[in-house]
Amino acid sequence: MLRISKLTDYAIVVTAAMAGDPKRIFSAAELSSETHLEPPTVAKVLKMLTRSDLVQSFRGASGGYRLARTPADITVAQLIVAMEGPIGMTQCSVHQGLCSTEAVCALRGHWQQISRAVHAALSEMTLLDMTRPTITHTLVPELKLHNQTTESP
Amino acid sequence: MLRISKLTDYAIVVTAAMAGDPKRIFSAAELSSETHLEPPTVAKVLKMLTRSDLVQSFRGASGGYRLARTPADITVAQLIVAMEGPIGMTQCSVHQGLCSTEAVCALRGHWQQISRAVHAALSEMTLLDMTRPTITHTLVPELKLHNQTTESP
DNA sequence: GCAAATAGTACAATTTTAGTCCTCTTTACC
DNA sequence: GGTAAAGAGGACTAAAATTGTACTATTTGC
Numbered sequence: 001m002l003r004i005s006k007l008t009d010y011a012i013v014v015t016a017a018m019a020g021d022p023k024r025i026f027s028a029a030e031l032s033s034e035t036h037l038e039p040p041t042v043a044k045v046l047k048m049l050t051r052s053d054l055v056q057s058f059r060g061a062s063g064g065y066r067l068a069r070t071p072a073d074i075t076v077a078q079l080i081v082a083m084e085g086p087i088g089m090t091q092c093s094v095h096q097g098l099c100s101t102e103a104v105c106a107l108r109g110h111w112q113q114i115s116r117a118v119h120a121a122l123s124e125m126t127l128l129d130m131t132r133p134t135i136t137h138t139l140v141p142e143l144k145l146h147n148q149t150t151e152s153p
Numbered sequence: 154m155l156r157i158s159k160l161t162d163y164a165i166v167v168t169a170a171m172a173g174d175p176k177r178i179f180s181a182a183e184l185s186s187e188t189h190l191e192p193p194t195v196a197k198v199l200k201m202l203t204r205s206d207l208v209q210s211f212r213g214a215s216g217g218y219r220l221a222r223t224p225a226d227i228t229v230a231q232l233i234v235a236m237e238g239p240i241g242m243t244q245c246s247v248h249q250g251l252c253s254t255e256a257v258c259a260l261r262g263h264w265q266q267i268s269r270a271v272h273a274a275l276s277e278m279t280l281l282d283m284t285r286p287t288i289t290h291t292l293v294p295e296l297k298l299h300n301q302t303t304e305s306p
Numbered sequence: 307g308c309a310a311a312t313a314g315t316a317c318a319a320t321t322t323t324a325g326t327c328c329t330c331t332t333t334a335c336c
Numbered sequence: 337g338g339t340a341a342a343g344a345g346g347a348c349t350a351a352a353a354t355t356g357t358a359c360t361a362t363t364t365g366c
Contacts, residue, residue: 028343029342035258037254057343059331060334101188104188107166110283125263134262134265193356214309214365216311
């Protein structure tokens with residue numbers, strides 16, 4: 001299915017919640033009840049995002065977390081990279097020399113191109129976009145055509 | 154890392170090998186030695202691709218496999234879909250109603266948009282492209298060369 | 307009929323991922 | 337200063353997905 005991990009998914013849910021009030025400092029517990037995710041999970045995600053400087057943390061009593069930048073300046077690509085490491089669809093497109101068939105396989109360069117294209121697509125969507133209604137935003141030219149509204153959340 | 158499964162990777166290696174001589178019928182054993190992948194693995198991949206009509210199979214003695222279309226008409230997106238099912242980065246972008254937070258999470262429509270964008274990027278790269286030297290082809294949305302409109306699922 | 311080849315299914319082992327818990331450090335406030 | 341709230345960091349367990357393989361059945365050419 002070409003999927004991101006659940007933890008990455010959670011990271012986006014949590015940061016999208018924070019984007020609703022970008023200046024405010026949220027405790028992990030608050031974000032947990034707002035997103036309906038388990039407290040330990042939310043805490044784990046926030047720690048990871050802090051290490052990548054996508055959110056700022058404040059320790060001590062009345063501490064918590066806040067987005068490090070405005071929602072418009074945080075992309076889905078950045079969030080995915082923070083949680084999973086470099087975007088690459090195959091091992092060989094990220095690390096050289098780990099694949100046993102690398103010597104006889106000419107595909108590595110192509111995978112790198114594909115990964116860059118996917119990365120570019122993911123860089124088009126910001127956290128601000130994620131907080132807006134679905135229909136307004138278009139990502140790639142062709143997609144303007146079939147812009148259907150499939151859901152009502 | 155946002156990756157495809159190894160089996161999907163193998164599928165592309167195997168079909169890329171077949172693309173070198175699109176008319177020829179290859180046995181699974183031949184493709185195994187050509188790609189340096191284990192015979193059972195190659196067999197498994199070919200069976201899956203056959204079910205999705207990306208390769209044709211010929212049973213019986215002197216049987217084997219052949220690409221069902223020309224390499225230019227088979228995209229990486231199609232191969233990924235054949236191996237992994239619909240491209241969707243989260244469960245909710247493929248199946249409705251399985252995510253427990255769906256009721257309170259407004260992200261589903263956005264994930265569908267993102268998935269379509271990724272699908273579009275993956276539809277730009279064909280098996281023919283994969284057999285060519287790396288440097289010539291660029292794929293990043295801004296530099297897009299050809300607009301082939303493959304349908305989104 | 308026999309040999310070569312694919313079809314289909316099932317399975318065991320490995321690897322990843324998820325989720326939780328525990329201890330330590332920092333800070334606000336009385 | 338003491339205490340409680342909150343994050344930091346790491347370790348660990350359980351569960352799930354992925355892999356790779358094996359086995360049996362079926363088809364076809366000679």
